[in-house]
Amino acid sequence: MLDTILESPYIDSLPFLFDGLKMTVLITFSGLFFGFILGAIVGIARLSKSKFIRSISIVYIEIVRGTPILVQVLFIYYGLTEDLIGISINELTAAIVAITINAAAYIAEIVRGAVYSIEKGQSEAGRSLGLTENDTMRYIIWPQAFKRMIPPLGNQFVISLKDTSLFSVIAVGELLYMGKQYYNVTYEIFETLLMVCILYLLITIPTSLYLRRLERKLDV
Amino acid sequence: MITVKDLHKSFGDLEVLKGINAEVKEQEVVCVIGPSGSGKSTFLRCLNLLEDITSGHVYINGEDLSDPTTDINKLRAEVGMVFQHFNLFPHRTVLENITLAPKKVKGLSASEANDIGIALLKKVGLSEKADDYPDSLSGGQKQRVAIARALAMNPKVMLFDEPTSALDPELVGEVLQVMKDLAQEGMTMIVVTHEMGFAREMGDRVIFMDEGSIQEEGEPNQIFGDPQNERTQAFLSKIL
Ligand SMILES: Nc1ncnc2c1ncn2[C@@H]1O[C@H](COP(=O)(O)OP(=O)(O)O)[C@@H](O)[C@H]1O
Ligand SMILES: [Mg+2]
Numbered sequence: 001m002l003d004t005i006l007e008s009p010y011i012d013s014l015p016f017l018f019d020g021l022k023m024t025v026l027i028t029f030s031g032l033f034f035g036f037i038l039g040a041i042v043g044i045a046r047l048s049k050s051k052f053i054r055s056i057s058i059v060y061i062e063i064v065r066g067t068p069i070l071v072q073v074l075f076i077y078y079g080l081t082e083d084l085i086g087i088s089i090n091e092l093t094a095a096i097v098a099i100t101i102n103a104a105a106y107i108a109e110i111v112r113g114a115v116y117s118i119e120k121g122q123s124e125a126g127r128s129l130g131l132t133e134n135d136t137m138r139y140i141i142w143p144q145a146f147k148r149m150i151p152p153l154g155n156q157f158v159i160s161l162k163d164t165s166l167f168s169v170i171a172v173g174e175l176l177y178m179g180k181q182y183y184n185v186t187y188e189i190f191e192t193l194l195m196v197c198i199l200y201l202l203i204t205i206p207t208s209l210y211l212r213r214l215e216r217k218l219d220v
Numbered sequence: 221m222i223t224v225k226d227l228h229k230s231f232g233d234l235e236v237l238k239g240i241n242a243e244v245k246e247q248e249v250v251c252v253i254g255p256s257g258s259g260k261s262t263f264l265r266c267l268n269l270l271e272d273i274t275s276g277h278v279y280i281n282g283e284d285l286s287d288p289t290t291d292i293n294k295l296r297a298e299v300g301m302v303f304q305h306f307n308l309f310p311h312r313t314v315l316e317n318i319t320l321a322p323k324k325v326k327g328l329s330a331s332e333a334n335d336i337g338i339a340l341l342k343k344v345g346l347s348e349k350a351d352d353y354p355d356s357l358s359g360g361q362k363q364r365v366a367i368a369r370a371l372a373m374n375p376k377v378m379l380f381d382e383p384t385s386a387l388d389p390e391l392v393g394e395v396l397q398v399m400k401d402l403a404q405e406g407m408t409m410i411v412v413t414h415e416m417g418f419a420r421e422m423g424d425r426v427i428f429m430d431e432g433s434i435q436e437e438g439e440p441n442q443i444f445g446d447p448q449n450e451r452t453q454a455f456l457s458k459i460l
Pocket of ligand 1: 258261
């Protein structure tokens, strides 16, 4: 039994699939890193006193959340041609940009929600002590809000990680793409896709379990 | 030191304060009583502009709060406020709760602010809690920290909005004691409270509010012993 598994197509595909997994993780982490920066900016804009800035933020969020990520990445990779924007975008860049833009819209709402969730009494206490609005945000609201962002950000990580599988359409060498390349040659479709699933789960399940524990610990 | 002239406050169509006139002198302790929803909190919150004023004037040491050139943050620093639900900063230790504003608003160094914080914790009897987080304190301890936090800015007047209403009965006394000490030291205080014993003992004056106006005001003995206004009589007969 063990023998058959060890020399089976399940194991043979692994080195190939691991390369894909590395690419998947790279795209996800880079995308979320930039996505957090962009998302924080959009989220802060969403909280702005200026109606104009708020509107820009809302338009961004609605456009991104209202269109499929598959369309977004095709748009970035095939739609934004060199003729149009002056630079050529390779598959990896397109994938990272797509995750960035997409995750930023959701992260913006996470940021806004976390700031809103801090009780009004906190900012009132700060203001009543004479702290400026900025200092109240900086020393009182943000540190508490940031803690509440961690679980939903972890959740966004899992979502974005799975979203990267759609990028096989632009032939970026992520996990699903590598799986397809592999079974196109070996015709071991079932075995390969099963391994692909297991590799995704190897990351998503521990992340989810850890998040659940963290959520209890942070008491948010 | 505080003069309120024809103060009106509306939330949308709802007029909550309907022309308040009041005067609080230095070192005076004024207690505000009245049924729930009568506008007591709103009145107090207008005194440090946590609510903006719809019309009328509030003067603190001669400065007009409704004048847009008044430096609101500076003024708030001189008006301490204690909330019903404490509103301590949960991510900061007890001592840090107290030292944050002196450092950020007054620009004190960490050691200067710590000295003030430690002295105030001693005053409210919580020296040993300096490095604990608010979550680990009882309600009474939280409220004493909140009082120390407000005092750290060295305010000229302290506003208390039902400081003991959220406390278990056995914890009310320790907070009232801190407030009594403060009153005896000559702090100017405006206290919204349901603790009639405190109002009677410590109040120089009692204001009875109902439906957004001051219905009656006078010395505690008169208000509690010989109320003139029908509503005051009705309110007191219900709670005493
Ligand atoms: N932010 C607000 N928006 C709308 N209505 C409010 C707000 N704050 C208070 N009110 C209303 O104003 C009235 C007076 O409230 P409040 O000053 O809290 O009374 P009290 O402290 O005497 O119980 C109540 O009817 C309350 O519902
Ligand atoms: Mg109230």
